[in-house]
Amino acid sequence: MPHLNKLRTAVPGESGGDTAARSLIRLRTALTLFFALDGFLFAGWVVRIPAIKEQTGSSPSDLGLALLGVSAGAVLTMTLTGRLCRRFGAHPVTVAAGVLLSLSIALPPLTHSALALGLVLLVFGTAYGGINVAMNSAAVELVAALRRPVMPSFHAAFSLGGMLGAGLGGLVAGGLAPRTHLLALTAIGLLVTAAAGSVLLRHPCPAPAEALPADGPAPRRMDGRTRGLVTVFGLIALCTAYGEGAMADWSALHLEQDLHAHPGAAAAGYSLFALAMTAGRLSGTALLQRLGQTRTLVAGGAAAAAGMLLGALAPTVWLALLGFAVTGLGLANIFPVAVARAGALAGAGGVAAASTLGYGGMLLGPPAIGFLADWFSLPLALTTVAMLAAGAALIGYAVRDASARETPGPGVRGR
Numbered sequence: 019m020p021h022l023n024k025l026r027t028a029v030p031g032e033s034g035g036d037t038a039a040r041s042l043i044r045l046r047t048a049l050t051l052f053f054a055l056d057g058f059l060f061a062g063w064v065v066r067i068p069a070i071k072e073q074t075g076s077s078p079s080d081l082g083l084a085l086l087g088v089s090a091g092a093v094l095t096m097t098l099t100g101r102l103c104r105r106f107g108a109h110p111v112t113v114a115a116g117v118l119l120s121l122s123i124a125l126p127p128l129t130h131s132a133l134a135l136g137l138v139l140l141v142f143g144t145a146y147g148g149i150n151v152a153m154n155s156a157a158v159e160l161v162a163a164l165r166r167p168v169m170p171s172f173h174a175a176f177s178l179g180g181m182l183g184a185g186l187g188g189l190v191a192g193g194l195a196p197r198t199h200l201l202a203l204t205a206i207g208l209l210v211t212a213a214a215g216s217v218l219l220r221h222p223c224p225a226p227a228e229a230l231p232a233d234g235p236a237p238r239r240m241d242g243r244t245r246g247l248v249t250v251f252g253l254i255a256l257c258t259a260y261g262e263g264a265m266a267d268w269s270a271l272h273l274e275q276d277l278h279a280h281p282g283a284a285a286a287g288y289s290l291f292a293l294a295m296t297a298g299r300l301s302g303t304a305l306l307q308r309l310g311q312t313r314t315l316v317a318g319g320a321a322a323a324a325g326m327l328l329g330a331l332a333p334t335v336w337l338a339l340l341g342f343a344v345t346g347l348g349l350a351n352i353f354p355v356a357v358a359r360a361g362a363l364a365g366a367g368g369v370a371a372a373s374t375l376g377y378g379g380m381l382l383g384p385p386a387i388g389f390l391a392d393w394f395s396l397p398l399a400l401t402t403v404a405m406l407a408a409g410a411a412l413i414g415y416a417v418r419d420a421s422a423r424e425t426p427g428p429g430v431r432g433r
Contacts, residue, residue, distance in 0.1 A: 041221045045160055046168070048217035052112055052153045053172045055210045057179030059123050060146065062203045065187030066196045070126050070135065073196065080132035087136040089381040091143025092150070093374055099151040100370025108156035108366060109222060113215035115149035120207025127197035147377070155369045156218070158361030167311070169354040170302020177296040248360045248368045250417050252375030254315070255356040257410035258349050259376045261322065261403040263383030265291050269342060272330070272396050279335045287329075290339055291346040298350025305351065312418040315355050319411025322348025323404040330400035345403070352410055 071081050102111050122145050125138035157172050183203075190199055265288055274284040298318075305314050325344025332338040353376060360372035383403075390399035 042160070042164055044217050045221050046164070048214040049112075049153060049157055049160060050172060050175045051210055051214040052116060052149070052218075053157075053175040054179035054182075055116065055207060055214075056119070056146070056149055056153070057176040057181075058183035059119055059203055059207055061180040061183030062187045062200065063123055063126065063142070065184055065191060066126070066199060069191070069196045070129075073127070074129055074132055074135050076132040076135070081135075084132045084136035084139060086381075087139030088143035088146065089377070091140040091145075092147030092377055093381065095144045095147040096151050096370045096374040096377070099148045100155070100366045100368075102148075103152055103155045103366035103370075107222060108152050108159065109218035112149060112152040112156055113211060113218055115145055115152050116211035116215060117208065119145035119149055120204050120211055123207065124197075124201050124204040127195070127200055147373075150377075151366070151370045151373050154357050154373060155361060155366040158358055158365075158369060161358060162362070166303065167306035167358070168303050169358045170299045170306065170351045173351075173354045174296055174299030174302070177292065177299060181292060181296065244364050244368075245371075247417065248364050248371045249375070250413060251356040251360040251363075251368075252372035254410045254413055255353050255360075255372050255376030256379030256382075257319075257406040257413075258352040258356070259379035260383040260386075260406050261326070261345065261349050262295075263380040264387045264400065264403050265342065265345070266384070268384065268387050268391075268396065268400065269329075272400060273335060273338060276395075276397055277332075277335045277338060283335055283339075287339060287342050291342045294343040294346030295350045298347040299354070302351040302354065306355070311355050311359065312414055314351055315414035316411045318348045318350065318352050319407045319409075319414065320348070321345075322352075322407035323411070324348075326404035326407060327401060330397045330404065345407075348407060352407075352414075355414075 067081075067085075074081075074084075076084060099111060099115070119142070122138065122142040125141065126135060129135040129138055153172075157169055161167065161169050187199065194202075269287040269291060270284040273279040273287045279287075302314075309317065322345050325341045325346075325348055327341070329338045329341025329345055332341055357369055357372050357376070360368035362368075364371070386402070387396075387399045390402065
């Protein structure tokens with residue numbers, strides 16, 4: 019990362035220590051707001067998809083192709099965003115992406131064809147992918163400066179923002195046209211970006227080069243070994259995102275179609291999963307401090323695998339709901355840990371590479387489940403989530419020594 023983005027941090031107890039501590043607190047608050055805003059805006063768009071489908075007159079297949087614009091834009095821009103972060107710093111790129119995301123969410127209601135919708139969603143996806151890489155890169159820097167494993171708290175803010183955006187969107191969907199609703203989200207997004215972004219621009223992250231040997235090695239250049247390790251952590255992120263995408267699109271159908279659940283109970287499946295994931299992320303910092311990164315990752319993968327086997331194969335609705343909740347708890351901290359470790363190895367480039375693979379998993383999950391359900395059955399298809407979660411645990415354990423040389427901050431066990 020560029021040195022201009024790393025100011026010297028005063029040691030606690032020295033002159034300026036209190037000022038540095040307050041700066042870190044302000045930065046953490048501002049970054050938390052950006053994570054929450056990202057989830058809030060994305061969920062606000064998702065709840066208006068049915069209305070946009072009707073407005074554009076799209077068939078289900080046309081809509082599916084248009085929605086690929088979000089994923090395509092996100093995946094294509096992530097590597098570029100990593101380069102921009104290395105050149106200009108993660109904070110300015112986060113602010114710029116926040117502005118673009120806030121503006122682009124107002125575009126879908128202006129379209130009247132599936133083609134036009136796909137093109138504007140490509141812009142929206144570009145902003146979405148950009149802000150995810152940039153703010154995760156900034157978070158990795160801040161975690162190093164704080165010397166505490168607080169990465170899960172940022173992802174918890176994203177989950178909470180998503181729940182708030184979906185809940186608010188559901189409340190206003192019947193009374194507000196999509197254009198009015200999404201334009202209001204633009205205004206909210208620009209206001210939050212102005213408030214939180216001013217903090218990021220005034221306070222570059224103080225992660226001093228002098229302190230890095232005490233906390234761990236400086237992010238390495240992407241040589242062959244580093245690239246391989248970053249790819250491994252990206253695969254771990256992919257396994258998590260695959261499960262999130264599958265749960266979002268298929269959990270309700272499984273409950274209603276295979277277990278004959280009431281539509282309300284079927285909808286509760288993903289809600290329980292999301293709530294459990296949020297709770298897991300809120301407790302993630304304490305868990306990482308107690309168990310360390312590798313044990314947290316392995317335990318999470320094992321729990322998610324067991325939970326998803328129960329959710330997919332349970333004979334009753336209530337057991338399936340319990341399985342979905344356990345799956346959410348298990349998957350909660352795997353993605354944050356994987357991205358944090360990739361960022362510790364290779365800075366913004368590592369975050370970009372791991373995020374690209376991770377979101378590729380979210381893109382791959384739903385269609386893969388659909389094909390497998392056609393060939394076999396939906397319950398059997400959902401067991402692939404358990405297989406990948408178990409795979410993430412095994413991979414995490416296998417590369418436990420790769421980051422062992424990165425001595426954790428105070429109170430954090432390396433394994």
